[in-house]
Amino acid sequence: MKPPNTNRRAGGETLTDEVLYRETFTIIGNDFEHGGEVATRIKGILKVLGLPADAIRRLSIANFEAEMNVIMYANEGSLELAVLPRAVRVTVSDRGQGIPDIEWAMQEGHSTATAEMRARGFGAGLGLPNIRRNSDEFSIESVVGTGTVLRYVVYANGTAGS
Amino acid sequence: MPYRTHAIVTDKDKCVGCVTCSMACPTKAIRVRNNLAQVDEELCIDCGTCMEVCRYEAIRPRTSSPTDLKKFKYTVALPSLTLYAQFGKEFHPGQVLHALRKMGFDETYDISWMCEMVMGATDAHLSESTGPWPKISVTCPALVRLVQIRYPDLIPNLVPIETPRELAAKLRRRRVAAERGLDQSEIGMFFITPCTAIIHSVVAPVGLEASHLDGAFAIADVYGPLLKSMKEDPGSDPVDTVSVRGLRWAMAGGEISGMRNANSMTVRGLHDIIYVFDRIESGTFQSVDFIEAYICADGCVGGGLTVAGRYTAQRNLQDAYRLLGDQTLVKEEKVRSLLRDHFFDFEAEIKARPVKPLARDLREAIALKREKDALMDRLPRKDCAACGAPDCETLADDIVRGKAQLSDCVFVRLEAFEKDSAARRGGDHGQ
Numbered sequence: 001m002k003p004p005n006t007n008r009r010a011g012g013e014t015l016t017d018e019v020l021y022r023e024t025f026t027i028i029g030n031d032f033e034h035g036g037e038v039a040t041r042i043k044g045i046l047k048v049l050g051l052p053a054d055a056i057r058r059l060s061i062a063n064f065e066a067e068m069n070v071i072m073y074a075n076e077g078s079l080e081l082a083v084l085p086r087a088v089r090v091t092v093s094d095r096g097q098g099i100p101d102i103e104w105a106m107q108e109g110h111s112t113a114t115a116e117m118r119a120r121g122f123g124a125g126l127g128l129p130n131i132r133r134n135s136d137e138f139s140i141e142s143v144v145g146t147g148t149v150l151r152y153v154v155y156a157n158g159t160a161g162s
Numbered sequence: 163m164p165y166r167t168h169a170i171v172t173d174k175d176k177c178v179g180c181v182t183c184s185m186a187c188p189t190k191a192i193r194v195r196n197n198l199a200q201v202d203e204e205l206c207i208d209c210g211t212c213m214e215v216c217r218y219e220a221i222r223p224r225t226s227s228p229t230d231l232k233k234f235k236y237t238v239a240l241p242s243l244t245l246y247a248q249f250g251k252e253f254h255p256g257q258v259l260h261a262l263r264k265m266g267f268d269e270t271y272d273i274s275w276m277c278e279m280v281m282g283a284t285d286a287h288l289s290e291s292t293g294p295w296p297k298i299s300v301t302c303p304a305l306v307r308l309v310q311i312r313y314p315d316l317i318p319n320l321v322p323i324e325t326p327r328e329l330a331a332k333l334r335r336r337r338v339a340a341e342r343g344l345d346q347s348e349i350g351m352f353f354i355t356p357c358t359a360i361i362h363s364v365v366a367p368v369g370l371e372a373s374h375l376d377g378a379f380a381i382a383d384v385y386g387p388l389l390k391s392m393k394e395d396p397g398s399d400p401v402d403t404v405s406v407r408g409l410r411w412a413m414a415g416g417e418i419s420g421m422r423n424a425n426s427m428t429v430r431g432l433h434d435i436i437y438v439f440d441r442i443e444s445g446t447f448q449s450v451d452f453i454e455a456y457i458c459a460d461g462c463v464g465g466g467l468t469v470a471g472r473y474t475a476q477r478n479l480q481d482a483y484r485l486l487g488d489q490t491l492v493k494e495e496k497v498r499s500l501l502r503d504h505f506f507d508f509e510a511e512i513k514a515r516p517v518k519p520l521a522r523d524l525r526e527a528i529a530l531k532r533e534k535d536a537l538m539d540r541l542p543r544k545d546c547a548a549c550g551a552p553d554c555e556t557l558a559d560d561i562v563r564g565k566a567q568l569s570d571c572v573f574v575r576l577e578a579f580e581k582d583s584a585a586r587r588g589g590d591h592g593q
Contacts, residue, residue, distance in 0.1 A: 021531070036441055048527065050521065050522060083524070
């Protein structure tokens, strides 16, 4: 049995929750060809585990955005899926350029996407706000030149963001 | 009774228990057990892939038989537009309708104008809808089943407008009943279908309590007799209802080609559908208004029960289009008034049929998931399907769901056998 995992909530309080299932996925920067595959695989896992459809839907949207963010802006990253008794927590850490102004990036329509990314249909500046909108807890930390750690939680019975 | 609600029947005498169909099935619905292909009703979308790949003709469509016509006082044949596309320039739709009627129907009823009506109704729906986007066409019944099973979250995206074939059957049955003083149940409406998925939609419709059609004949079964008949008798039935714009419905891209809203996409074939629909579920493509998607790569002309082949059929349709021009029959005001009367509406809710979780309890499901992952390490990952499941992962899933056992795997059995004989040999040396 793994020891209980301690982590920090967006609100600041500490929540101790047992991780029932954990799996880590690697995401490679600029790997547009496989973009979205991690989100799809996780969706399959959550379905066989029987999580509520609404939670899976919101997680799929958030995971896809987070995965594409790593592909577009970082050298490499990982997405950790942690299934908790009544929630799913996702932690996306990347090694990359980082975000200089998080507040600015969190606003809809703000994007540093290149013309190439926009040509592929990305970079509308909706990624991070969309992740926050579809999750019940959300936190982001970033160090310029080092990378970004994004953490979000979707409650397995909640309806927020829907 | 095997799979009464599905459009596909397995012939026990002909099935040799090879695994070709199981491996080809896009929803992994087939298991081969005791040398017989068995279809999981819940997973089957009636796409007909198994039937197409079977080399032993062991999988057949559940089509109507000529004796079914005798159950009715008056019979109507409604050909799929793909039927017209089977024949080249030398035979026009009027001749096809004439020859079809002579095969034993009291009348034939063209549905191309109804296709054009539905294009208009879809346009109106798109302009009034508030989302969710993109809206998805319900033309392909196999796609609708796939959405129910694999993309239940996208059910609200389906355009709630009944298909042209059902609407045409509904309308014509009413009129025939009124004109001839018959009870509606005395009239038999039969579709001439390009695919098995439509047969299924007649037996077990989605979005309707009961289909307005009474049965379906395969294009492949009427093709030969029709060709012979048209060569012998050049007669033609009236074609004043044939909408050239509507005809395009038979091809992927045809539905949107007749619509005013151009912010749309055509998705062709199951592989591409999975690629696009996975992304729609993740929230991409929200800027697209309308998606038409067909399990068959080029739309209905690629159906498994056709003869001409999808390239020839498309060429034939293009020829007709060039010859006749972009004729339209439908008045926008007529469409709007029928919309107000709810003529196009679904009659029943489309229900989700999502994948069953491994267990109801989360902890139990996780334990089974781990068990499945551990099984994957023991399986050879050769995806040989000799166990009867299409690949190792599906076998592992079946095992944890209690539907199969590890010893079904020939590699696992071989390994056990080798270990056993090695141990025995070791024993001999020891003596």
